[in-house]
Amino acid sequence: MPRRVLISDALSPAAIAIFKDRGVEVDFQPALGKDKEKLASIVGGFDGLAIRSDTKVTAEVLEKATRLKVIGRAGIGVDNVDIAAATAKGVIVMNTPFGNSITTAEHAIALMFALARQIPTADASTQAGKWEKKRFMGVEITGKVMGLIGCGNIGSIVAARASGLHMHVIAYDPFLSPERAQDLDVEKVDLDSLLARADVISLHTPLTAQTKNILSAATLAKTKKGVRIINCARGGLVDEQALRALLDSGHVAGAAFDVFVDEPAKENPLFGHPNVVCTPHLGASTSEAQENVALQIAEQMSDYLTRGAVSNAVNFPSITAEEAPKLRPFIALSEYLGSFAGQLVDSGVTKVTIIYEGAVTELKTKALTASVIAGLLRPMLADVSVVSAPAVAKERGIVIDEVSRAADGDYESLITLVVETETEERRIAGTVFHAGKPRIISVNTIDVDALIAPAMIYVSNEDKPGFIGRFTSMLGAAGINIATFALGRDREGGSAIALVAVDETAPETVLAEVKRLPGVKEVKALSF
Numbered sequence: 075m076p077r078r079v080l081i082s083d084a085l086s087p088a089a090i091a092i093f094k095d096r097g098v099e100v101d102f103q104p105a106l107g108k109d110k111e112k113l114a115s116i117v118g119g120f121d122g123l124a125i126r127s128d129t130k131v132t133a134e135v136l137e138k139a140t141r142l143k144v145i146g147r148a149g150i151g152v153d154n155v156d157i158a159a160a161t162a163k164g165v166i167v168m169n170t171p172f173g174n175s176i177t178t179a180e181h182a183i184a185l186m187f188a189l190a191r192q193i194p195t196a197d198a199s200t201q202a203g204k205w206e207k208k209r210f211m212g213v214e215i216t217g218k219v220m221g222l223i224g225c226g227n228i229g230s231i232v233a234a235r236a237s238g239l240h241m242h243v244i245a246y247d248p249f250l251s252p253e254r255a256q257d258l259d260v261e262k263v264d265l266d267s268l269l270a271r272a273d274v275i276s277l278h279t280p281l282t283a284q285t286k287n288i289l290s291a292a293t294l295a296k297t298k299k300g301v302r303i304i305n306c307a308r309g310g311l312v313d314e315q316a317l318r319a320l321l322d323s324g325h326v327a328g329a330a331f332d333v334f335v336d337e338p339a340k341e342n343p344l345f346g347h348p349n350v351v352c353t354p355h356l357g358a359s360t361s362e363a364q365e366n367v368a369l370q371i372a373e374q375m376s377d378y379l380t381r382g383a384v385s386n387a388v389n390f391p392s393i394t395a396e397e398a399p400k401l402r403p404f405i406a407l408s409e410y411l412g413s414f415a416g417q418l419v420d421s422g423v424t425k426v427t428i429i430y431e432g433a434v435t436e437l438k439t440k441a442l443t444a445s446v447i448a449g450l451l452r453p454m455l456a457d458v459s460v461v462s463a464p465a466v467a468k469e470r471g472i473v474i475d476e477v478s479r480a481a482d483g484d485y486e487s488l489i490t491l492v493v494e495t496e497t498e499e500r501r502i503a504g505t506v507f508h509a510g511k512p513r514i515i516s517v518n519t520i521d522v523d524a525l526i527a528p529a530m531i532y533v534s535n536e537d538k539p540g541f542i543g544r545f546t547s548m549l550g551a552a553g554i555n556i557a558t559f560a561l562g563r564d565r566e567g568g569s570a571i572a573l574v575a576v577d578e579t580a581p582e583t584v585l586a587e588v589k590r591l592p593g594v595k596e597v598k599a600l601s602f
């Protein structure tokens with residue numbers, strides 16, 4: 075079935091051609107994001123949803139998105155997507171972290187000049203025929219201190235532009251390393267120093283619990299008199315009421331805001347002040363940036379939907395289109411190992427250790443670990459997916475340990491899964507041979523060599539003569555055809571296992587009969 079993508083915001087039409095070239099069907103409805111009900115009513119028909127900031131992908135929308143595999147945000151901030159709900163549904167959320175950074179940094183600089191020279195009000199006054207030269211006395215930018223709160227992609231571009239304007243740039247960003255600060259020619263400072271020293275403060279952080287109201291009444295009170303404040307990042311970083319009070323008192327000389335606590339902002343505490351300049355979330359709105367992000371998101375989404383490549387996902391590790399085919403058989407193996415263990419354990423899983431050995435360690439083991447966990451949890455939770463599994467496991471307090479080491483045996487690549495529950499430990503190992511077929515090569519440290527089949531029977535028994543004959547006759551008498559039969563034992567007369575592929579699932583009654591055979595310790599029907 076062809077993959078279908080819904081574009082529900084005003085993305086550059088350049089995206090459409092990319093989707094079509096890659097064989098993905100597109101429905102372009104640029105105003106749909108503003109109509110929550112209509113979006114929810116049609117989203118169920120699509121594998122991908124491409125958005126900007128108007129579309130709010132809430133848990134309610136995701137509830138209806140029964141076929142959705144990927145949400146692509148043509149831009150940076152993904153705060154209009156309920157990531158936790160998307161992850162829980164196994165939907166990948168990807169963004170384009172760099173495509174609009176330059177444009178947004180340029181907007182911050184444009185707003186700084188608009189404030190310094192009062193360009194919007196001077197323009198309105200001049201065009202009204204007033205010629206008020208005395209009213210619009212500005213300030214020079216050269217030699218002033220630019221204080222950046224957040225110095226990531228956009229903040230560092232603003233830093234470079236501000237340095238070019240002969241400003242002295244200081245930055246407060248706990249995650250900015252001293253080396254990076256030095257490379258950027260930025261002085262790393264604490265927040266209080268920034269507040270005390272900056273002539274212009276520009277915010278460039280995401281909105282998080284730590285950054286919400288980072289400029290509050292208390293911190294704004296520590297700013298230098300005459301400071302100008304620019305917010306091109308996210309509404310909510312600045313307490314708008316507190317800022318208005320300081321604009322009214324004259325402590326803050328000007329504020330330029332592109333983003334607001336409530337958007338679209340129809341009313342706002344900052345509106346109407348003569349020293350305030352506002353734009354309607356235009357930071358990313360240049361034709362260059364919009365083309366960049368539209369092309370990039372269309373490529374990323376198509377690559378995921380048609381080739382399994384994952385890039386710039388906020389809820390899954392990246393996998394390139396070249397890696398995807400190499401990973402695929404190991405993803406299958408990982409899911410089988412997890413599923414095998416999940417079908418064997420009877421009580422709550424407490425810890426999962428996955429040991430990667432040999433060539434497989436070169437692959438994206440995070441994706442393999444997610445696949446193991448998905449396989450493990452699926453027998454208990456039907457809806458779990460590779461994307462949601464790690465979060466679900468964490469929610470349930472399952473400890474996940476990943477170990478990578480050099481090959482130490484007969485296999486080029488080996489994955490061993492150890493699952494601990496309150497009462498037992500299970501250990502299952504597998505590999506992928508050159509033909510790409512996953513195989514189970516040991517169960518509870520007993521060597522075996524079994525291909526995986528949709529229906530299997532696992533038996534653990536004492537290694538005594540007569541068991542195999544009785545077991546196979548029992549299956550034959552029940553009309554169950556054996557496809558393949560793999561045996562293993564730890565030593566003569568010790569513990570043995572059988573992994574039998576059958577053409578149809580063995581009924582409980584047959585399993586109960588097998589269980590009654592002398593020396594049988596455990597019997598399970600497995601399905602993959």
Ligand SMILES: NC(=O)C1=CN([C@@H]2O[C@H](COP(=O)(O)OP(=O)(O)OC[C@H]3O[C@@H](n4cnc5c(N)ncnc54)[C@H](O)[C@@H]3O)[C@@H](O)[C@H]2O)C=CC1
Nearest residue numbers: 150151224225226227228247249278279280306307357358
């Ligand atoms: N107005 C618009 O149209 C646009 C707005 N944006 C927004 O701009 C913001 C910045 O984007 P990028 O630079 O690409 O993000 P980024 O992730 O590259 O940089 C964010 C920086 O904030 C820092 N940070 C995080 N918590 C902090 C804290 N508590 N205090 C100080 N610094 C902290 C991080 O260490 C990081 O260096 C985002 O919120 C994004 O959504 C992005 C594009 C367009």
Ligand SMILES: O=C(O)CCC(=O)C(=O)O
Nearest residue numbers: 126127149150151358359
């Ligand atoms: O798409 C837009 O216009 C908004 C861009 C934005 O805020 C972002 O990329 O974080």
